[in-house]
Amino acid sequence: MPPGKDALPPGGRWARISRPVRSKAKKFLAWLFSGKSEKASHLLILPASFWLSFFLVIPIVLLLVLSLAQRGPYGTVIWHPTLDNFRRAFTPLYIPIVARTLLYCGAAAVICLLLGYPTAYFLSFYAGEWRDTFLILLMIPFWTSALVSIYSWIIILGRDGLMNSVLTGIGLLHTPLDVLNTPFSVILGLVYFYLPFMILPLYSSLEKIPKQYMEASYDLGAGAFQTFLKVTLPLSLPGVFAGFILTFVPCLGDFLTAEFLGGPRTYLIGNLIENQFLMAQDWPFGAALTAVLLGAMLVGLYYYQKLEAAEIA
Amino acid sequence: AGEGDKHEVNFFNWSTYIAKDTLPRFSLETGIVVNYSVFSDEEEMFAKLRSGALGYDLIVATDYMIPRLKALNLIDPYPTGALKNTGDIDPKFRNTPYDPDNAYTVPYLWGTTGIGFNKKHISKRPTSWWDLWDPKYKGKISMLDNARDCVGIALLMKGCPQTTDSDAAFKAAEQLLISQKPLLKQYSSSTYVDSLINGEVYLAMAWSGDVIQAARENPELDYVIPKEGSYIWVDNMCLVKGSRHRADTLRLVDYLIEGKVAAEIANFVRYGSPNAAAKPYLDKSLLDDPRVFPPPSVLKKLQFYAILPPDLAQTWIDTWSDVKAA
Amino acid sequence: MKNKWLSFYAAAFYAFLYMPLSVMFFFSFNNARRNVLWRGFTFKWYGVLLHDAGLLGALLTSLKIAILSSLLASALGLLASYALVCRPPRFGRAFYSSWLNAPLLVPEIVMGVGLLSFFVRIGVPLNFWTLACAHAMIALPYTIGSIRARLLSLKSSQLEEAAMDLGADQWEAFIRVTLPLAKPAIVSGALLAFTISFEDFVTSFFIAGIGVVTMPIKVYSMMKFGVTPEINALSCCLLLTTLVFLLSARMLRRTPNS
Amino acid sequence: MIFPVEPLLDLQGLEKSFGGTQVLKGISLRVGHGEFLTLLGPSGCGKTTTLRIIAGFENADRGQVLLAGKNVTRLAPYYRDIHTVFQHYALFPHYDVFGNVAFGLRLKKMKESDIKERVLSSLDLVRLKGLENRRPSQLSGGQMQRVALARALAGRPPLLLLDEPLGALDLKLRKEMQLELKHIQRRLGISFIYVTHDQEEAMTMSDRVAVFNAGRIEQIGAPQEIYENPKTAFVADFIGAANILSAEILSSSRDSLKIKIEGNVEADIPAQNGWAQASGAVQLALRPERVTVSADRGQPAETGWLHIKGALAETVYLGNARQVILRTSSGEKTIVSSMSAEAFASLGTDIGGAALAKFRIKDLVLLGNSEKNT
């Protein structure tokens, strides 16, 4: 077959199998990002890993070692290995606190889910071109210090605050409700502060779902609600779990909310730990409590990670 | 240390626990820069110091902290004769139980623990600590969130000496406090004043200055020292160990206890000044206010916090922790 | 496609989200130091704000730290998630993806105390930078989460291969193709990081060095003697500027389309 | 096709625009019971949109959809018992094959036993028995396709919509599935509306074909009718290959007319149906397989035949046939012929050589102009 007019001389141009010379640095970068060798990909994760081990693990370990020590006078620490702190952590005295914490945080997470899901749904399917804006609007309220929002909530929830005056105003109530410093206000606070961490994962898993699935379901006779129940919801479960973890876990450690919006009977694990490190000056015990909490959370995280893996696969 | 040469002092204190232009004036006069760092809670401040935060030169700490600070070796004694104006300090505040030989502390401001209340909601002035246990005010009562005030008062109400070490006494105190919990709105050492103002709370175990300061803008608020008596507490200036600016720090302390300056501070934050030389410069209103400077009759019912042996101090804290957890 | 009820709900939801902020806004005109009761209207707090070097300084510090830490977190997160998604290591992949989420688990107080004693022990002076680094660590899981999702969807398209086919080595492919395409996710991740750093109090308090006063530290410390409406005023200014900036940016983006 | 009884589906003047651009410009068609109708057309001509309007996923801007005489134009998709086989199957990843097929039935609150029975029979229909418990991700393209079909059939809808169901399969598999689909449709007597842009598919499977072009139906009729009497150049060209010749009508009498093809060949043509009205410049379609090219030895054309002279330009090997391309003497036109191996063998000239294209006059098809598409 005769080569055309502007054809290339066969073989001739092989002088230039183009191998632009690359500097050592570039060669290294290329290797690093190639993932060809196991080393490279570990090396890419190394900075993050280093960061975590340096700023998180070592400090925590230092602290956890404390949990084996003993408390001395005036909150000094005596290096005399013992498990007393752990025994103490499991005394019945704290069972109600643990139960309460699980209850509040669970409730908060669930409410976040209930409130957040429709919003995430809206964002992923109906927000259209305004989607990004809405997403950012989700973040902005948290650029004002939490305390300011807390004060606002105090003003809203207070005995003669907005909520009561409105409710009484429209005649729903005769006597104003005392909601401040009650479980209600604490859970409300938790919900408010952790909502975005529920919505974002929900959103990202919802908007991955192809519209076709829903159309197929409509087509087979499922109404909007059944479609949601049988198709959309199941397909968004990874997001649901992720969101649940991302709200529930931080709630466990939270103590400011309970401190400002809570009452004498809304004492949570977070407060207990904080109290050991501050007022009670009993760091070993605080550390022990932390260790227990971390252990418990690690289990949760394990499932979170498994779900993520499932999502990737 | 290169930094040491710079003339500056790192002052660690409550925010706005000092008059507005005190420090600027000091810097102007001496050319010493004062870095005013703030904490929201003494316990946090203490935790921060004990885990080794470096660089602070001067802190303000309440009396009950002093033993801890000493025990953990976080503060230095004042060099003898380093301060000119210590003479002006009211003898009442010298040789206190927590610092018998005035080595570690220079009193900054003082106040009392009592009952703050909102006249609008309370028909008759509360007179006794027992009013804080009055079921009439269920859900309208707030208590300070710390061991020494609550446990201390509870002991006092049970008629036990502060220094008691009988378990029975502490049990009793604990029971007393726990029995109060159902009546309580909150434990709080900071936002209780807000609660008083907006009527969330009618009665609150309170610190004199907080209430009086707030009363300036909400005349409904008032403060009493119950008839059973109460405690005096003192905030003190202490030298942080390993401070690099000792000389400058001492100058600052000396400056802060000059009568004029001390008075200015007291006038601003509405606490009592332990400084005799300050009397002339104090506002009339403040000076005449029995809530700030109680009449002798009341004064004799007031006591300093005793300095407790470590294990006893621990018992207080444990008692309190159990109350909170209950 | 529209859905009346859902849109209505969303509106209500955002109303709920912004209710405290609107209260904050009104009470920034409250003529009282203790900002819990309405005591009449005034502009004075905005005036006070303008001259309050301390508070503005705190704001500036917070902004600087937030920006720095979000940049750090995004950079680290980008590398890590790129490795995890596009070049998954054979070993320890499951480990990594839980390991990188670890910061979510640690109560802040523990983080604060632990970090502080650690820094002290190794003799690192506490300052601006240590704080920024710590914040970057706290925010890392969020940036990774955000970026990883995007990379996953990019991976299926053969764009990187196309680039290499045209003579780009992996690094060039990453820089010229993957990075620009992952930008939206990186930005939103950075936004999260920014938020987290900007509102963090507990950790910040402990590892803030001398004279490093962030907004939250400042605000919390005002509690004892009353959080004045000045704070509201400041927050409002911040809020409004961001909103204005955001909307104008949107408008700009919109004009070329139409 | 005449409708003794009312048609199953009756589309009346559907119009639809997406953001300014009008995608459907008045689609009207009727589908009989048990009919296999194919919507054929180039990409972007509005086939899928039409289908989505019938299924109820889109609302027409104008026009009506009548289903068995009932007006369902505004009815939600889940109230219409029409089922769809989607191009990319849209199988629910979180159900196994059984769950997918049973999906619609469960909604109908059928007894589990009946459901099981029905599902298995449907799977049997598409020859997938035994895979009930597989996940969609564990299926090959052809299998997914079958599951999608079984799912749509399980509800025994009177009307099935299929949007390029075979588009993603490779040729061999596609040919197989074509036959299967056809047989299933015959077996169940369900009406199919089948979207494709593969004209061969359309030809072999359909009872009728509707040729779409830019939002309009250019022609609708039985495959043979469309192939042999295309109404417009577009149809002629889209359905199988066609040579489009330009011609001029010189004179026309009652029973014949004289035309000039490509400006040099003159011919008398018996006035068939349609020709009478024609006048002036017209277009003629000529199928390649109706043209034979042979060396030009100046031989005269037999009666009923025409010759167009030119030079042999190119020959392409097609396997089952030879494509021979002739460039007319005037040069600006090429005529494509597809010849059997034998005929090609006796071509008797090679590239560049003088040749002529022979064809019967009756094989010329007069074309109308397709309506202006704005």
Next chain:
Amino acid sequence: MIFPVEPLLDLQGLEKSFGGTQVLKGISLRVGHGEFLTLLGPSGCGKTTTLRIIAGFENADRGQVLLAGKNVTRLAPYYRDIHTVFQHYALFPHYDVFGNVAFGLRLKKMKESDIKERVLSSLDLVRLKGLENRRPSQLSGGQMQRVALARALAGRPPLLLLDEPLGALDLKLRKEMQLELKHIQRRLGISFIYVTHDQEEAMTMSDRVAVFNAGRIEQIGAPQEIYENPKTAFVADFIGAANILSAEILSSSRDSLKIKIEGNVEADIPAQNGWAQASGAVQLALRPERVTVSADRGQPAETGWLHIKGALAETVYLGNARQVILRTSSGEKTIVSSMSAEAFASLGTDIGGAALAKFRIKDLVLLGNSEKNT
């Protein structure tokens, strides 16, 4: 094809497994300069994998890739002077058309002026001039396809890999692009390796076709050769339609042998090449267009022809031809014939009627067995 000079590309026994399953089972082939080679095969047979190994995206487990004699088996893709046109184009959404085409050139650090000149000429080549500033999202399928091509050509590689570049286009557009691709390839004299699973495409475009089956090359050769002498039943059936007849060799002499087809028709066959070694049961391929079906009036077969008796089972209208299916008397076999309209007209019987399939003996192709695919 003989290689006077060294071949441009030389694959030697490539093997590749993905997680246990072996996808390539020893692929060896050579591509000459300026040659158009097509890899043809059903889905999943390893075409893409082969291509990816050539491009360097995958590493072969065994075997070598020689590029102009140089061993590049382990060379990174960006060092190989080969460009690829991806099935889904893989255009960079964040660059405009110009940026996409210039991508590779910029990496080569060419002067901007040269780049501009080169980009424009490439765009010109694919008839896209004027669209430089469009974004990929603003292009139609065909246009994106062209951009991808221009981008790959801009670097003037000696070898271009195309993985089903036309798979996503509709039939008409596909046919157009086929011609264009072919012409561009001729113009530039670049070698193409072209992956498709559409045998028609392969036939019309390629210089040579390599038929893949389950990780092996079943046959490689010019389209005509493959079509007319398929080596295996798989090839015969995959390249165009084919009737596969089973036969038995009864006796064979030096110059002819006696066979029995489908258990009832006996015939003497001149021993052509390949036939000599054959013995026992064999398979024969017969092209539908080489078979004519006509009413069975007991007429005898002319010499050189064979008849297979049966009944007319079905006729399918294909437009350019008629498909006529005959069921043999024994009943378990069908023979497909594709006939011209004329031949069909003179069929002289209808469905169910006795008919016979006529074909020339020389049109029978003896098939070997394809190697066992483990």
